[in-house]
Amino acid sequence: MTSSFIAVADEVSKAVADHRPVVALESTIFTHGLPRPRNIEVAEEAEQIVRDAGAVPATIGVHRGVPTVGLTREEIVELSNDDDVLKSGIRELAIGAVNRKNAGTTIAATSFLAHRAGIAVFATGGLGGVHHGASHNFDESADLVALANNPIVLVSSGAKAVLDIHATLERFESLSVPIVGYRTQAYPGFYVAESGFTVAHRVETPEDVAVIYGAQRQMGLPTALLVGNPVPVAEQLDPTLLDGVIEKAWAALEDQGVKGQAVTPFLLEFIRQETGDASLDANVALYRNNASVAAQIAVALGDRAEAR
Numbered sequence: 499m500t501s502s503f504i505a506v507a508d509e510v511s512k513a514v515a516d517h518r519p520v521v522a523l524e525s526t527i528f529t530h531g532l533p534r535p536r537n538i539e540v541a542e543e544a545e546q547i548v549r550d551a552g553a554v555p556a557t558i559g560v561h562r563g564v565p566t567v568g569l570t571r572e573e574i575v576e577l578s579n580d581d582d583v584l585k586s587g588i589r590e591l592a593i594g595a596v597n598r599k600n601a602g603t604t605i606a607a608t609s610f611l612a613h614r615a616g617i618a619v620f621a622t623g624g625l626g627g628v629h630h631g632a633s634h635n636f637d638e639s640a641d642l643v644a645l646a647n648n649p650i651v652l653v654s655s656g657a658k659a660v661l662d663i664h665a666t667l668e669r670f671e672s673l674s675v676p677i678v679g680y681r682t683q684a685y686p687g688f689y690v691a692e693s694g695f696t697v698a699h700r701v702e703t704p705e706d707v708a709v710i711y712g713a714q715r716q717m718g719l720p721t722a723l724l725v726g727n728p729v730p731v732a733e734q735l736d737p738t739l740l741d742g743v744i745e746k747a748w749a750a751l752e753d754q755g756v757k758g759q760a761v762t763p764f765l766l767e768f769i770r771q772e773t774g775d776a777s778l779d780a781n782v783a784l785y786r787n788n789a790s791v792a793a794q795i796a797v798a799l800g801d802r803a804e805a806r
Contacts, residue, residue, distance in 0.1 A: 503595065505561075506615050507568025513554040514616040519796035521548045522567070522612035522620040522650075525559030527785060528574065529583045529602030530763050531623070532778065538578045540782055542571070544621070544789040551793030556617055558608045560586050560601035563594035567615040577602065587640045605652070606644035609722065613648040618711070618799055620650050621792035623785045624658035624688040625724075627666030629761065630748070637761075638669065645722040646673035651711050651799075653725045653792040655784040656686035656693055660744060660765040663693050670724070677724040678710065680791060686728035689735040689769075689780045697726060704791070704798040711795075712802060727791050729784035735777050743772045 513520050523544050528537035545555035557569045559577050565586075566573065577583055577600045584590070586601035588610050594601065603611065605622055612620050626639025639661075645652065657666045667685065670677060679685065679697040687693030701707055711723050728734075747768040756764045769777045 503565065503592075504611060504614060505564050505566045507556070507566070507570070509554060510556045510568035510615065510617075517800060519553035519793070519800040520556055520617045520619070521553050521789065521792045521796050522608060522617045523548070523555055523557045523789065524603055524605060524608040524620070524622050525557060525569070525574075525577060526585060526602035526604055527623055528578045529559070529580070529600075530585055531766065531781070534578065536778075536782070538575055540785065541574050541578065544785060547786060547789040548621075548793045551790060551797060553793040553796045556612070556615070558611050559603050560584075560591070560594050560599070562600060563596075563598035565591050565594065565603070565607070565611050567611055567617070576600065588644060589640070604641065606640040609644050609648040609650055609652065613650055618650055619653070619792050619796040621653045621785075621788045623654065623781055623788065624656060625652075625654050625666070626762070627657040627661040627663070628669055630662045642666075642669050642673060645670075645675050645724065647720055648722055649714060649720055651707060651723045651725060651792070651795055653680075653727050653788045653795065654686075655729050655788060656688050656726055658762060658766070659688040659690070659740060659769070660747065660762065663687070663695055667695060673721070675721045675724060676710075676714075677726055678707070680707075680725050680727040682726070682728055684728065686726045687737075688784070689729065689740055689777050690737045691728040691731050691734050692737075701725070704794040705802075707795045708798040708802050711799065725791070725795070727784075727788050729780055730787060733780060733783035735773065735780045739773060739776075740769075743769050746772060
């Protein structure tokens with residue numbers, strides 16, 4: 499179901515109507531997560547990875563105030579080069595009707611828009627979650643609640659490395675959001691393959707994911723299915739290096755008084771600079787991998803639908 503305020507590209511709407519595989523891709527990775535011009539290159543590469551696997555890519559963002567499912571290349575370039583581009587969660591989506599500005603959509607907003615457009619699979623990099631200090635400042639990502647209320651398959655490489663991973667996993671449990679490790683029992687650590695925490699359930703194939711998601715939908719469960727897909731070990735950031743850099747990043751954050759939606763971008767940019775772009779390379783590697791696995795899952799979902 500869509501509304502007159504949500505634009506859906508013809509290719510995407512036709513693919514959904516024809517029950518062909520579609521993969522949603524978020525836009526904050528190229529509006530806020532990656533430097534220019536690599537941001538555009540990665541956005542285009544992710545779409546091509548999805549196409550090569552036999553699915554239709556649907557990059558989602560807000561273009562001139564309009565939430566758009568299936569941005570054109572020109573729109574992706576415009577958002578990528580906009581110095582005033584905003585970041586939009588679900589709560590900001592309707593504000594675009596007045597400000598008419600470009601915005602990258604967070605995981606929360608992207609999952610909401612994808613579900614509204616009838617898309618079942620979404621590939622991203624790292625999840626939002628519970629921030630350190632949330633016990634007294636209540637700093638939790640809106641991604642948590644959104645994923646409890648939008649039944650999609652979300653392929654990610656775990657929660658972002660700067661978050662409180664233990665608390666994030668506990669919140670997902672409280673919200674009844676299932677997590678499966680893709681060919682791993684370890685919960686991925688974003689830049690690194692293992693976060694130090696485990697997941698209770700492991701799957702081996704895209705078909706396994708499709709079976710679980712199909713069961714969720716038949717039971718009417720409202721939550722997303724989280725697929726933890728680790729960055730390839732050969733392309734991960736040195737785990738020892740990461741631990742030290744994260745400590746320095748938090749100290750810098752406190753010194754500069756950064757707050758609100760600016761916290762995560764600040765921390766990730768600090769880590770990028772401190773690691774000489776090694777964290778950026780890991781981020782790109784895991785995103786490519788997630789786009790590939792998500793496309794395979796979307797194809798498997800389509801195959802199961804055809805078999806019924």
